[in-house]
Amino acid sequence: MKTKMKGRVFSTSYTQNPAGFGQDANITYLYRHIYLLSSDMENELQKKTYERITGELSRFLPLGYLAMVIIGMIFNYFRYEAFGLNIFQYASVFDFLISPFEDMHILLFIFGSMLLVLFTMKMDKLWKKHFPKSYKKWSFKWTERSWYKPASYIFVITAYIFYGAYFYGVYTYNAVPQKKDITVRYQNNETLTGKQIGKVGNALFLLCGEKVKIIPATAYKELSYPLGK
Numbered sequence: 001m002k003t004k005m006k007g008r009v010f011s012t013s014y015t016q017n018p019a020g021f022g023q024d025a026n027i028t029y030l031y032r033h034i035y036l037l038s039s040d041m042e043n044e045l046q047k048k049t050y051e052r053i054t055g056e057l058s059r060f061l062p063l064g065y066l067a068m069v070i071i072g073m074i075f076n077y078f079r080y081e082a083f084g085l086n087i088f089q090y091a092s093v094f095d096f097l098i099s100p101f102e103d104m105h106i107l108l109f110i111f112g113s114m115l116l117v118l119f120t121m122k123m124d125k126l127w128k129k130h131f132p133k134s135y136k137k138w139s140f141k142w143t144e145r146s147w148y149k150p151a152s153y154i155f156v157i158t159a160y161i162f163y164g165a166y167f168y169g170v171y172t173y174n175a176v177p178q179k180k181d182i183t184v185r186y187q188n189n190e191t192l193t194g195k196q197i198g199k200v201g202n203a204l205f206l207l208c209g210e211k212v213k214i215i216p217a218t219a220y221k222e223l224s225y226p227l228g229k
Contacts, residue, residue, distance in 0.1 A: 068110055071161060072099030075106050078169030080205070083176075083197055083212050090203045090214075105171075109164055117157065172197075176207055184215060185222035 073096050080087040091099075100106050128135045176195050184192045184206065192215075194208035202217040 068100040069096055071110055071165075072096065072102075072106055074161060074165045075099075075103070075109070075168050076200075078165040079172045080198065080200075082169040082173035083205070083207070085197075085205060085212065085214075087200060091200045095201050105168060109168070113160070113164075120156075180226040182206075182226070183224040184220045185224070186220050 076087050076091070076096075076099050100110060176197055179195045181193045182196050184194075184204070186192070192206065192208065192213065194206035194213060197205035197207055197212065199205070204215045204217065204220070204223075206213040206215060
């Protein structure tokens with residue numbers, strides 16, 4: 001019997017051994033060719049696995065980045081909305097494209113959320129597998145409907161993101177007054193002191209007492225930050 005793979009032909013017959021060393025040698029000869037054949041099959045499997053993984057990454061990376069940008073937009077909206085500011089009036093497209101990477105809190109939320117989603121999906125499968133009656137009861141017997149699982153995931157993830165963004169806005173609102181003052185020097189050398197809320201595009205947002213000042217980048221020539229910030 002002969003097996004062909006990648007241009008090579010392997011004989012699986014051990015009744016004849018060209019070296020003439022007996023049956024033991026024939027068996028060794030057979031094992032050697034089986035080993036070569038299995039090695040080729042293993043290499044082919046590894047190649048296909050690598051191609052599949054790289055193909056999936058090339059497809060999901062843009063979607064993942066888009067999701068990060070959307071989350072960054074939502075978080076920044078609640079961050080500035082807490083001070084009565086509409087961020088969409090001041091931010092450019094580029095500001096939103098880099099928004100997930102400007103704040104460590106947003107990055108931590110994104111990566112923590114990824115782990116939480118994976119953990120939740122795993123627990124959902126275990127619950128359904130080991131406690132099907134309880135799972136069916138708490139899902140209002142909708143589990144047999146095709147739309148239930150994707151709809152439930154979308155609803156839960158969306159609500160989770162907005163709740164996270166809302167509490168991020170509350171956190172920022174309480175954290176800004178605790179910051180050290182910065183000094184803005186205008187073009188005419190006048191100065192203004194306040195707490196920096198943030199800087200988006202060409203606008204600097206400053207909390208001065210109970211008021212929020214919006215200062216265009218063309219209006220000042222220097223920002224002075226205290227040491228340690």
